[in-house]
Amino acid sequence: GEDVEQSLFLSVREGDSSVINCTYTDSSSTYLYWYKQEPGAGLQLLTYIFSNMDMKQDQRLTVLLNKKDKHLSLRIADTQTGDSAIYFCAETPPMDSSYKLIFGSGTRLLVRP
């Protein structure tokens, strides 16, 4: 089945690290993604990871994938106030010619100065 779950809210202090977690149910998903949505705007792709990888680092972002537990996380180092937004994880169901994305409900990150 297709289901992606996230915690709804995270609050951190500026300069701390943020860790946003996500669980998914379709173990055969080949691509997993993190998107950022700023208030009133569309979605911006932050990063993605192939299912044959355990970790991917991109500047302040680190993605960890635990396929055994079907757990995906996004770590933001040195979190800034500009990082305040909603973060969505998403998966692409395999063998689906529509290449649609299944999104989690989003985690609202609030960065306190």
Next chain:
Amino acid sequence: SQTIHQWPATLVQPVGSPLSLECTVEGTSNPNLYWYRQAAGRGLQLLFYSVGIGQISSEVPQNLSASRPQDRQFILSSKKLLLSDSGFYLCAWSVGAEGWGTEAFFGQGTRLTVV
């Protein structure tokens, strides 16, 4: 370069009125096109997708319909809006699974309020 245009940005419509939201993509051919809806405080729900002209797939039963009259044009419509149709509507395109990872584009969204 590829761009996606979605309009209008905001819309306030009375219950029972019709709806037409338009989305166009530039800089690519034969994209997969999608309409998502984000209800207040909730995640994104896929409403429709299209893998080619005239090909529309619906993910959930609803009061809305979609059409793709041209390769890079995707339209979301309703004959009579309901209060429950309020939300933030996002158009998106891709060229496949690899496209989502490297060339994922979303429009800026349309905030629809049905009153």
